[in-house]
Amino acid sequence: MEFYKPKRSIEVVFLHCSASDSPAHDNVETMRKWHLARKWHDVGYHYFIRKDGLIETGRDIEKIPAAQLGYNQGSIAICLHGLKPELFTEQQFNSLISLCRQINEAYENQIIFRGHCEVSNKACPVFDYRTVLGLDHFGEMTYASNPHFKESPARILHGTLKLTSFGAEVLVLQQRLNQTLQTALAEDGIFGQQTKSAVMAFQEKRSITVDGVVGPATWQQLLST
Numbered sequence: 001m002e003f004y005k006p007k008r009s010i011e012v013v014f015l016h017c018s019a020s021d022s023p024a025h026d027n028v029e030t031m032r033k034w035h036l037a038r039k040w041h042d043v044g045y046h047y048f049i050r051k052d053g054l055i056e057t058g059r060d061i062e063k064i065p066a067a068q069l070g071y072n073q074g075s076i077a078i079c080l081h082g083l084k085p086e087l088f089t090e091q092q093f094n095s096l097i098s099l100c101r102q103i104n105e106a107y108e109n110q111i112i113f114r115g116h117c118e119v120s121n122k123a124c125p126v127f128d129y130r131t132v133l134g135l136d137h138f139g140e141m142t143y144a145s146n147p148h149f150k151e152s153p154a155r156i157l158h159g160t161l162k163l164t165s166f167g168a169e170v171l172v173l174q175q176r177l178n179q180t181l182q183t184a185l186a187e188d189g190i191f192g193q194q195t196k197s198a199v200m201a202f203q204e205k206r207s208i209t210v211d212g213v214v215g216p217a218t219w220q221q222l223l224s225t
């Protein structure tokens with residue numbers, strides 16, 4: 001499998017699982033049939049990784065995927081066949097790592113890797129992709145090997161965050177709040193009651209609407225501190 005950069009610009013790679021452990025579904029053709037049945041013009045993912053580690057190509061890499069509602073633009077979508085976390089294979093993970101390393105190198109580390117679950121309420125993928133790929137909090141593959149790693153908030157999607165939100169953005173939020181308010185919030189990427197209280201304190205301090213929800217106005221204030 002040789003990865004080549006498409007002409008369209010790419011910022012993020014999204015990871016998925018097929019939500020099936022059936023050997024009969026362990027191929028990109030089945031996935032393509034399912035997606036065509038939904039009236040899509042092709043399979044939604046660019047790559048499908050079988051249990052034996054074989055990487056099959058799906059949708060043309062030059063085409064935007066149909067995989068993460070609202071977040072398809074600028075992305076590459078990879079799907080691993082599987083449903084139960086313990087049934088994913090080492091061959092699959094090795095193939096995933098080698099594919100993602102190729103992509104990361106092609107983009108000279110200027111790309112992040114995320115799970116579908118970070119932009120939806122779906123439990124997808126079910127395996128621990130952060131550990132498998134050695135991702136840092138920002139979804140970069142470079143953290144462990146790059147001593148010059150710096151926080152790069154520009155690469156974080158500044159979506160609206162509220163109670164029960166989770167993921168890399170929440171972590172950035174907590175770090176910013178701790179810096180600005182001198183608080184000691186747990187930097188765990190989970191938007192709980194304490195994070196909400198800190199957001200409200202921050203909003204009050206900056207004279208913006210105190211609602212505990214981090215929207216564009218609050219992000220702007222947070223990032224300008």
Ligand SMILES: [Zn+2]
Pocket residue numbers: 015016017067116122124125
């Ligand atoms: Zn998914």
